[in-house]
Amino acid sequence: MNQKGFEPKIIGFLCTWCSYTGADMAGTSRMKYPSNIVIVRVMCSGRIDPTFVLKAFQDGADGVLIAGCHPGDCHYINGNMKTMRRYPLMVKLLEGFGIEKERIRLEWVSAAEGEKFSTVVKDFTAKVKKIGPLNWSVQAGVSKEASSPGLKEARL
Amino acid sequence: MSDLKNNTHKIGVYVCDCGSNIAGMVDVPEVVKFASTLPNVAIAREHKYMCSDPGQDTIKKDIKELGLTRVVVSSCSPLMHEPTFRNAVQDAGLNQYLFQMANIREQCSWVTEDRIKATEKAKKLVAAAVERVILHEPLKLKEVAVNPNVLVVGGGIAGIEAALQIANSGKKVYLVEKSPSIGGHMAQLDKTFPTLDCSACILTPKMVQVGRHPNIELMSYSEVTDVSGFVGNFKVKVKKKSKFVEQEKCKACGDCEKECPVERDDEYEMKMKKRKAIYRYFPQAVPNTFLIDKTERPPCKITCPIEQDASGYTALIAQKKYQQAIDLVRKKNPLPIVCSRVCYHPCETACRRGDLDEPISICHLKRFLVDWEMEKPEERYKKPEIKNEREEKVAIIGSGPAGLACAYDLRLLGYQPTIFEELDVVGGMLHTGIPEYRLPKKLLKKEIDRMKDLGIKIKTNTKIGKNFTLGNLKKQGFDAVFIATGAHKGLKMKIPGEELAGVFDGVEFLREVSLGKKMEVGKRVAVIGGGNTAVDVARTVWRLGADEVNIVYRRTIKEMPAAAHEIEETQKEGIKITYLTAPLEIIQKNGKVSGIKCIKMKLGEPDSSGRRRPVPVEGSEHEIKSDMVIAAVSQAPDLSFMDPSLQLKVSKWETLETDPLTMVTNQEGVFAGGDLVTGPATVVEALACGKRAAISIDRYLNNLPLDSKPIIEAGLGRKSKDDIPKIDVKEKYKDKPRKPRMQIPGLSIKERAGNFKEVELSIPEKLALEEASRCLQCGPCVECFECVRVCEAKAVNHSLADQTVELDVGAVVIATGFDTYDPVLAPQYGYKKYDNVLTSMEFERLSHAGGVTGGRILLKNGKEPESVAILHCIGSRDENANEYCSRVCCMYSLKFAHLVKEKTPAKVYELYIDMRSFGKGYEEFYKRLMHEGVLFVRGKGAEITDVVENEEEKGKLIVKCEDTLLGFVRRIPVDMVILSTGLQPQKDVAEVTRLFTIQRSRDGFFLEKHPKLAPVATATDGVFLAGACQGPKDIPDSVAQGAGAAANVIAMIDKGVVSIEPIVSYIDPEKCAGCKLCLTLCPYNAIEFNQEKKVSQVQEALCKGCGTCVASCPSGVPIQYGFRDEQILAEIEGALESETLAVNK
16 A cells, blocks of 8 residues: 555544643644644543544544543543543454554543643654555445444444 | 434634734635535634634624524634633523634644645634534533632642631631641741841741631641532541640640650751650741641550550650659559560560661560669559549459459559459469569569559459359449459360370469479470470479470471560570470370370461461371470360359350450450450450450449440550551661660579579669660650640640541632752762751751751851852752752842851852842842852852862862853862752642642643633632642742632632533433443442432532543433534544535535
8 A cells, every 4th residue: 555645534532631731732832743633622531432433433534542631630530540441442342343453542641741742643643654544434345324323323 | 412403504613813823824714715615604704813802793793693503713722712702602692502612723723834734634623613513502501609618728828828818808718738837938938038038027927817817727737638529619628637735725835845755857947956756846836836746656555455655664764764654654554563574575576676676675674664663662663543432343253464454443443343363372374374483473472462452352262163153243242243264274285195194284284383382393304385385384394403305396486486585595494495396195104104206297388377387297206205294285264163054155265255345245244354265365465355344344334335445545456567657667767876675684594493583684774774765766756645744734635636527618729839859869969968068948947046056157067167159950940850940049049148148258159050030129139149249150060079189179068060151160169058959849749639630730830720811720610729839939929829819719709609511411211221330430429320210310410521421321321411422423523524524515
């Protein structure tokens, strides 16, 4: 596959209190990172339903980043711990679908870690770029119309 | 939900230029053009500043005129301006939740380098927001009432200011301070820059105001341990550590301090002075009370079964207060003469000094005291006073240590105890079990005579079951019974030949000897067993003239239950111990013992007691020749006295069953203790049983319910290692000189043979004093109670316990302050290595009139310095320590220079990187110092050394640095160096962060909501910041922030209500399967199970809107308002398929 000129699409799910604030901090500090990532804000990383991740891949994302507060720092006591427990299962499930585990990443980014956020995005974008496009919906042979309503109802 | 999508919508999209912040990188017209092609978008506009009034007015106008049903603003972060635009939408009559923001500044224009890419990304963000907003639904803000009480955490100047301002507005303030007094760092400072007013002079009036303010409840020496709830309604748990001094009674006279024998480094004086274990934080402390430092409690006392005040009498001995010491011993111990000789002293095993070198010889210090008392008993023995006589009679069966202790304590309470003893002699095992050479009978008699003198009746030759029965004691007028008949029955070895002549039982043997019976011993005697009885028997047999004594034990010396020093003495006396050997059969010759058939053992797996089980080695049978065998394997109570009609409960080990603490048997009014209950144990454990029973009998006779609480409070609970606070003794006392424990004088082996003279001799005073002064006083309070004795106000109370209080508050101000950088981490500056290298806080105390030199600036040798160097930026502006500037060091360094100049004729060097004198009057102060003749050297100090290179440098500290103005490396010889250490977050900053669920910035300080516009708020509503906990700050800034935080709090409270985002979860009862999974996941226990409907229900008031339950429900029933699955899925779709969406129109 020709990966030159390939620009991966990346969705980032960020908790409001630490990681989204951290991403804002990267902006305020003018720390540059690739424009491939589009961020979706949720209140807590514990809110991130595996369906969101599947939906992102199905709609054409090549990578998904999940970021929450550092363990112990969760604004909602321990929502991030639930994400941490859910995450390996989610990776396993994605691998079952033929999605490389390198296409998903879980990171802890605090409100102060603008620099870390920018580093993570740079690194993750480069890695996904290296793996190449996913084209999952095409690969799986499912059309969006056929699977989309199902996805919205189906749970993991 | 679907109905929301069915309607056709009119969406207004507004893209902000933000001056050039966005427009400089994003092609805004292009984004607007793109937005207008998206489905449902009725209007898309560009605006220079959307947040400005005209910007907001555009939205309002469009809503009204175009009938917009949804609004998207594409500008900065929603964390910044979402409330602004929501208000605008609401003002125009549209529900504020029908709005969405696209963050194209912080997360797009500011982080992207390529204009085309930034524009593309902005389009995606706009498309995502448009797709999402279609599915938004109108929501209503929740309003909750605000509790008007406020919590201020931290009593430094910022916390004081905040507390006073809030309290002055009529609100109740709880001010929680960790240290014993408010005042914080400011209370330690000498003068303040640039005005040079005395820090205490301007601070103490404020402190006093806090102390007296009717609206402030000051909780010093307290810590917040738990926070729950939310803005307007927080629930806070505060642990008030016990000061052991009753605040209301303490007059702060300081009498207690003078008597306290314990010295500790004074933290307030930067450890340059000593304070006592009972102390006042500083003379102007608020609250102005004393407190006792009991942070690490003495393990010797905690592990003692009767909580004998071991560290207390040790400290009193060291002060030659022998009378107070013996009085303290006698307060809890009814038999100190006995204990000083035979106690197995668990105190010494637990002694922290044992981790350093050797434990304190606590038991022998008691021996010193009782010997001292016996020198002049008429003067030194104080007969206890019996305050109120009572009529009730208590029968005590058995005169061993348990019975004696119980009788003694009951008598002191005024009761009339009578001890019934089977034998002619009194003392139980003390008389019949412990040989004369360890405990002379005349000494035992002395203690018993003193008991009789107190009015305790002892009836000897009276056997239970023979002369009287338990049943008829009540008829004889006894109101309660304590049974402590001990464990005097020796257990059999259960091997063939035990019945032979020449085979004896160990307990019986010792009893016969002690009762004066002439015992013939063999030439070669074997003693079977490894406990104290076996050792006592062996040493007795040796004294009676046996040629060879051999202790046969089935395990190794490590497992031997006998006391270690007893085993040592046994070996010194030439007694052989054969380990790993078990008897199989006693062999006879002509009906007399001729030897023991034994087998070798090896150690196998550990048994239930944790000791390794001995296993026979096959084919290792052998014979040990002996003509006398004494079995001392174990003892058990003799229960033959038991009156079956009483139906006392017996355990499977043939002991009497009682409650472990109240010592009550299954029969009302009948108590029991000692070996009869515990099985064979030690004297001090028996004393504990007796003392516990005395407390229970007292309660019983006062018709109070039996309760283990008063027993635990009296220090008679079951002891566990976990009760001892753990410390790293080696680290903490690393500077303590090592010294071995004293050698106890004793009889030589020759002097011991053939007699029963006491082996251990009296301890000379000099030796005892030396030994007592070895005590680390690790408590640090040694609990000698001298403070209690001298306190006229009766304010000292050593049994005051910690308290936890729960507070309801509406808002919190965190003002926990800072810590200073520890220059030990930068060894090149020689801090702690060279005497005259000080930190800034140490210099403050040195220069302070109340400090160690009374305000004179002196070197450690007492001389005035001729030259002083002040090194700036230690731990600040340094990538190896803290990157940031600490903001106060330049100025306080100038202040130091002024103080040195004022008080001494010394030359002063300031070594700086840049001078930062930015505040009001600061630059002027800098100029003044230049005129005062201070020598300014631009260049950071690189190293301090005492390696001299020439005559001039001799005896000086040499500061090496590069003078960056002159451009060469300098060596400046000085007498004193002051390190201007920077400010850093408090040590417990991470815990506080978690407690209040706030955030920290990269420098580790607490993160404010906005660095410019919300410097005292945090991301957590209702939690505010003040002072240096948010970042390094000088006093004026801290005070300003304290007042600022107060204003925020007052505004919030005066409004009366706070709005809470309605982004809670909802579970449709029609769909819920009732699996309860969400109940366990909810961090706030906000979901309850409706038993009737068998479904889970969200309690809205408790839900904080994290959405964890929504993500984890197996059937996807819960929804989160504002963050519905559909809304987020639409956002994802919009972001990924922006191009397709646009084309579709």
